[in-house]
Amino acid sequence: MRHNFLSIPRETLPERGVKDRIHDYGEYASRMEDGPIVKQAERCMDCGTPFCHVGDLIGQETIGCPIHNLIPEWNRLVSDQDFFRAYERLMETNNFPEFTGRVCPAPCEGSCTLGISEDPVAIKSIERTIIDRAFEQGWVKPRHVRQRTGYRVAIIGSGPAGLAAADQLNQLGHTVTVLEKADEIGGLLYYGIPNMKLDKGVVRRRVDLLEAEGIRFKTGVNVGEDVTVEALRGEYDAVILATGAQKQRTLGINGDDASGIELAMDYLTASTKQLNGKDLDPRHDAEGKHVIVIGGGDTGADCVATAIRQGAASVTQFGKHPEKGLYRSPERPWPLQPDTLSTDYAYAEAIGQYEADPRTYLIRSNQIVTEGDKVVGIETERMEKIVKPDGHATFFVVEGSEKTYPADLVLVAIGFERPEPELRKLGVESKRDYVTDVDGVFVAGDARRGQSLIVWAIREGREVAEKVDAYLETCQTELKTSS
Ligand SMILES: Cc1cc2nc3c(=O)[nH]c(=O)nc-3n(C[C@H](O)[C@H](O)[C@H](O)COP(=O)(O)OP(=O)(O)OC[C@H]3O[C@@H](n4cnc5c(N)ncnc54)[C@H](O)[C@@H]3O)c2cc1C
Ligand code: SF4
Incomplete structure (x- = not known):
């Protein structure tokens, strides 16, 4: 391994252009080519005590890879262009790297030692490339079990x-x-x-x-x-x-049983079923509608991306927390996840389509506005978050911040x-x-x-x-x- 972390900048998986990909449901990212991925693996410092594979919790926070992927070892094998052994090493700890290589939020990268002073190693992109390449090469075959126990x-x-x-x-x-x-x-x-x-x-x-x-x-x-x-x-x-x-958690506010209020899981499931040839119920179709997604997490982001593909007139996402910073804050020292503001796939798509970030922060939904039994808007207030010296957070309503957002479809993604x-x-x-x-x-x-x-x-x-x-x-x- 050449430890080229000073001369090679971090690169992640290539993504399809936003304007192109929002017209279909195909994957937005693909594996890297051999040349670039070898370079990314060369960025690994092979530090003496790697934290990327620790896989433990500090409080509720994940430090490193929970399945203890042998990251520095497969980085070395990839930088030697020994993709087959990298694949074998990866499979020792991870049953399904083709899933994690696509959708893991990569706590390993937040705990990468290089991340203390530089951009961390692109671990997830390397993982995805190793496994996608292995499937392409025909290396992934059924492993037949020789002897059965009878249990x-x-x-x-x-x-x-x-x-x-x-x-x-x-x-x-x-x-x-x-x-x-x-x-x-x-x-x-x-x-x-x-x-x-x-x-x-x-x-x-x-x-x-x-x-x-x-x-x-x-x-x-x-x-x-x-x-x-x-x-x-x-x-x-x-x-x-x-x-x-x-x-799923439900809103629990006046009017939340109105027509046009849908749980995120029902909505996302209906969209996947449509891809499998089932008819889409009009209540799960965002075409031409003003969509509000309540909940600032990943499930909410997936709703944003789906509504864009269905042709929503506008999409706004309500989050309860303040906007994250661009840099790691002193409260989140390494090896914790930096938890900085990122423009995930759904937000990049919304910015491309509507020329505005759909995220709105520190919003409380007070009441659903209806006409007949149908949702037409949401009454909200803005909040302020104060963190006390003991770390305890309190939210206050900002006086005079009432605002009604128009809405034809409200997707509830406030957790489970x-x-x-x-x-x-x-x-x-x-x-x-x-x-x-x-x-x-x-x-x-x-x-x-x-x-x-x-x-x-x-x-x-x-x-x-x-x-x-x-x-x-x-x-x-x-x-x-x-x-
Ligand atoms: C919209 C959404 C997006 C997410 N995105 C990500 C992501 O990008 N990255 C990430 O790491 N995590 C993500 N997560 C979280 C992740 O998907 C879950 O943590 C993970 O799937 C949990 O796995 P599991 O096997 O425990 O349960 P599940 O995946 O929930 O599977 C449980 C299964 O049990 C079945 N079941 C339940 N009860 C019964 C019963 N009585 N009889 C028979 N079958 C039953 C269910 O139908 C289901 O198929 C996301 C979650 C959601 C909701
Ligand atoms: S991206 Fe891969 S190596 Fe990193 S934490 Fe997830 S599964 Fe582990």
Whole structure:
């Protein structure tokens, strides 16, 4: 590795022009060519104690890569142009780099040592290029399992947590069945994250590989309604609940049941279903409408990008927090994520289309304005945020800041409920680590930690698989001792 961090500037994945890409739902970014990616890998300093792969939490903050990707090692292999070994090294820790290489917010880059004084290494772009290149070269093939243990495991939910657990347990020789209530496998990878960020063919390609390796998938099975967890426990030696945390928070203000108020997940799911040939319900169509997205997070950004593609007349996004700064603040020292203002794909598109950033900060929605039962606007006030010396934040209303925004379609993206009530419906009262109060029933992913990230879901899938494997081994020992 040449450690060329002083002479080579950071570059990330090439993106299609904004004016071009908003007319379709194709991915907006693609892998890098070999020449540029080798140069980006050469920027890695190979620092003695890399933080990029630590993968831990300081409070609620992720430091480095949660699945401990061996980043400096694959950087070295890429800079040596040994793409095959880089691919092998990547697969040691990451079941699905084609997903994280596309949609991970890359906490690894926030903790990159080079980032203390320069732009960090473009880790996510390198990861995506290694795996996309591996698929193109035909290196990614089904890994057939030689010996089966005879143990049967049911996994409820086919998001990244369920898929990672299924992959790990299948490779250990257990017979795995994944039960999914939706009509497609993938959880939020399929219905949630829009196609322009993660093409659904990329999800299906991985599911096909897992199926070829022996994992069974059953769609359209709503566990709790079609079959109970108890019944599954009778049929399988262990059950994993990887059911996510998809229950959305609602606005809870006057008029929020009006026609034209839609939950972001319903809206994004309808858009993906349309790509699969289903008719789009007019209530999920933003064409010609003034759209307001309530919620300043990533789900809100995905709604902005989708509304632009549908031909919205205007799109405004309400955020509750102040605008972020351009530089890392003293409150967010390295190796925390810098959390600076960035112009993500959706915002770049809105600026290209409407010549204005759609984000509005420190806004509180007070009331939905209706005509008949239909939304026509939102009454708002501006807030001020004061952070006390103990770090506690308080919000105050700015006097005289009332404003009514016109709206024909309001998309609510203000976060997700905790998963515990849903788990209780499935018969689980308590959980600790990955184990629940029901013998042989485990829990992982967003269903355990609340709405999070793909990379955390993969880590949870890997870790719950270890717990289940150890549990099955104990069952075997007990069986031998009693016979
Ligand atoms: C719109 C949106 C965009 C996002 N974008 C990103 C991003 O860019 N990057 C990122 O890292 N993270 C992103 N996230 C978060 C990320 O998608 C989740 O943290 C991750 O998918 C959680 O994985 P999971 O496997 O735990 O659950 P999920 O992906 O939610 O999967 C759970 C699955 O369980 C199924 N299920 C639930 N109950 C039952 C039942 N009773 N019977 C059968 N099946 C059931 C569901 O249908 C679902 O398919 C986004 C989230 C949303 C909502
Ligand atoms: S999975 Fe995410 S955190 Fe880990 S190396 Fe890839 S981009 Fe970084």
